[in-house]
Amino acid sequence: MTARHIVHIIHRLGVGGLENGLVNLINRLPEDKYRHSIVCLTEADEFRKRLRRDDVGVYEMHKRPGQDFGLYWRLYRLLRTLKPDIVHTRNLATLECQLPAWLARVPYRVHGEHGWDVFDPDGTNRKYQLLRRAFRPLIHAYVPLSRQLEDYLRLRVGVPGNKIRRICNGVDTDKFHPPPENVRSAIPGCPFQNPEAVLIGTVGRMHGVKDQVTLVKAFIRLIVRHPRYRETVRLVCVGEGPLRPECENVLERAGLRDLAWLPGARDDIDVVLRGLDVFVLPSTAEGISNTILEAMATGLPVVATAVGGNRQLVGDKVTGCLVPAGDAEALEQSLDNYLRQPILRRSHGSEGRWLAEREYSLERMVVDYRELYESFF
Numbered sequence: 068m069t070a071r072h073i074v075h076i077i078h079r080l081g082v083g084g085l086e087n088g089l090v091n092l093i094n095r096l097p098e099d100k101y102r103h104s105i106v107c108l109t110e111a112d113e114f115r116k117r118l119r120r121d122d123v124g125v126y127e128m129h130k131r132p133g134q135d136f137g138l139y140w141r142l143y144r145l146l147r148t149l150k151p152d153i154v155h156t157r158n159l160a161t162l163e164c165q166l167p168a169w170l171a172r173v174p175y176r177v178h179g180e181h182g183w184d185v186f187d188p189d190g191t192n193r194k195y196q197l198l199r200r201a202f203r204p205l206i207h208a209y210v211p212l213s214r215q216l217e218d219y220l221r222l223r224v225g226v227p228g229n230k231i232r233r234i235c236n237g238v239d240t241d242k243f244h245p246p247p248e249n250v251r252s253a254i255p256g257c258p259f260q261n262p263e264a265v266l267i268g269t270v271g272r273m274h275g276v277k278d279q280v281t282l283v284k285a286f287i288r289l290i291v292r293h294p295r296y297r298e299t300v301r302l303v304c305v306g307e308g309p310l311r312p313e314c315e316n317v318l319e320r321a322g323l324r325d326l327a328w329l330p331g332a333r334d335d336i337d338v339v340l341r342g343l344d345v346f347v348l349p350s351t352a353e354g355i356s357n358t359i360l361e362a363m364a365t366g367l368p369v370v371a372t373a374v375g376g377n378r379q380l381v382g383d384k385v386t387g388c389l390v391p392a393g394d395a396e397a398l399e400q401s402l403d404n405y406l407r408q409p410i411l412r413r414s415h416g417s418e419g420r421w422l423a424e425r426e427y428s429l430e431r432m433v434v435d436y437r438e439l440y441e442s443f444f
Contacts, residue, residue, distance in 0.1 A: 071440065072102045074151040074173075076142075078160040080111035080125065082332070083272070084357035085157055085181045087117075088236040088432070094119045095433045101440070104149055108138065108161060124149075139167045146171035153177060153440060159184050159195060165205045175443040178202075179210040180220065181236075182354025183375065185275055189352070190219045199224045208439060210234050212355040213376035232439050237432030238360035240424050245366030246341040249413065254342035255335070257328055259301040265406055266301050268343040270336055270358050271350075273308035278372075278393065282349040283314045285398035287321045293403065300406060302327040305339055340365040344412060345405050351392045353377050360427050363419035368412050370401050380427075386419035 075093075080086055093103045094117075104124040105111070111125050118125075126145060130138050142164055146154070154168040157179040168176050187195050203224065209231045211217040217233045220226040246252040253260055267286065271277050286302045304314060304327065311329055318324045333339055336358075340346065346362035346369050353375035360380065362369050369387030371377040381387045388404075390397040405412050 070098070070100055070102045071152045071444070072104070072149065073153045073155060073440065074104045074106055074146065074149055076106045076108070076154060076156045076161045076164045076168075078107070078158070079109045080105060080107045081114050082112075084236065084354075086114060087357055088181075089157070090114070090117045091237065091239070091429055092433060092436055093123060095429060096437060098122075104151065106142065106145065106164075108164075139163070143167035143171050146173060153443065155179065157181055159187075159198070162199065162202055165202050169205045175207050176205060177208045177210060177439070178206045179212070180216045180354075181212050182216075183352045188276060190215075190223060196223050206230070207443070208232060210436075210439070212236060213379050215375055215379075216354060232435070234432060234435040234439070235355050235427055236357055236360065237429035238357070238364045238423055238427050239429050240364045243337050243340065243361045243364035243423075245416070245420060249366065249416075251344060252338070252341040254303070254339055256330060257303065257342060259303075259328060261299075264299050264301050265344045266303050266342060267345045267347060267402060268303035268305065268339070269347045269349065270305045270333075270339060270361075271348070273304070273306040273310035273314070275310075276350050276352045277306075277308075277310065278349045278351050279304050279306070279310050279314055280317060281393055281395050281398065282347050283317050283327070284395040285349075285402060286327070287318070287323055288395060288399040289402055289406075290323055290326065291321075292399070296406065297326070300326070303339070303343060304329045305331075305333050305336070307332040336361065337365070340367060343367055345370060345402065346387075347398070347402070348372065348377065349392075349398065350374060350377070356380065360423060363427070364423040366416040366420040368405060368415035369419060370398065370405070382418065382422070386415050386422060 106126045108128050108130045110127045115125050151173055153175045154173045155177040156164050158181050209220055209226055211233050273279050290297050318327050346367040348359055348371040355376040359369055369381050371381045372392040373389040374392050383389045388401045390401055
């Protein structure tokens with residue numbers, strides 16, 4: 068049988084949870100059954116090197132800022148050349164690409180919803196709802212990553228339940244694993260090497276809804292309210308973006324800059340996570356967070372905001388705890404609870420690892436996508 072050709076349309080191929088999930092999927096689907104092309108509306112960076120197959124075409128459309136109507140003509144011609152069996156768009160930024168896919172007579176069209184748009188963090192934007200409804204007749208199947216996004220598609224967009232298949236991103240539980248004997252590993256380059264220290268950390272792009280500033284404020288409250296922590300508790304914020312200098316300034320003004328490490332972006336996140344004691348995700352909006360899954364697979368307790376897919380991933384008082392978004396006081400109290408109870412940290416971390424292996428493995432994600440794609444033929 069000829070391998071089915073899937074064209075994946077994304078905004079940009081760079082570091083990110085959506086992109087990481089796509090690369091993992093392509094790397095693991097059977098090569099004899101599936102061929103792949105990736106169409107980037109803007110461009111691709113060095114992240115493309117994570118593709119382990121040398122037969123994957125990566126096409127950059129170099130979309131101009133704002134409305135670029137010529138993009139859809141260029142995409143139509145490309146699809147007519149590629150002749151895919153399936154086009155799979157992801158997130159609102161690529162939804163309108165379903166029209167040139169339909170015009171190019173692509174037999175099957177899939178759309179994935181991986182998280183909320185930055186301008187619509189709670190899904191209430193009427194314009195975006197109407198846009199999704201307008202393109203609904205062109206789409207054969209929807210893939211929301213979380214229960215919240217599934218409910219949004221059914222209740223706000225009016226997608227029939229039989230066209231929805233919820234599939235979570237999977238985590239590589241071989242790459243992301245607890246440190247040997249559950250003893251925190253050293254992070255290369257990190258100044259906090261004291262084995263008695265307790266490292267609170269987060270990983271992610273430092274901008275907008277990721278809200279690392281609230282974590283920094285909670286850390287400052289923690290040190291001010293409990294001076295004894297000044298000797299042992301440290302903060303690690305890995306990632307790059309406009310919130311990084313803002314976080315540094317807040318720490319500087321509090322006189323606590325030397326208790327935090329903000330190294331910028333890293334490509335060894337698995338190593339970083341094995342060097343932490345508690346993982347925090349302070350976002351104000353989320354889909355299904357890859358970093359939460361990676362922290363769980365590493366055996367870390369997770370403190371996350373009670374938004375989006377976080378409520379699906381984090382078992383409150385089981386694998387971690389949930390706090391209101393933007394609430395530095397609640398976050399500080401949860402962190403203090405873990406600092407005072409190392410046994411609880413290990414217990415919640417172990418439960419998270421077990422759940423990652425059982426419910427959120429890469430193998431399960433690949434099987435789910437394969438079943439979806441094969442349902443068309």
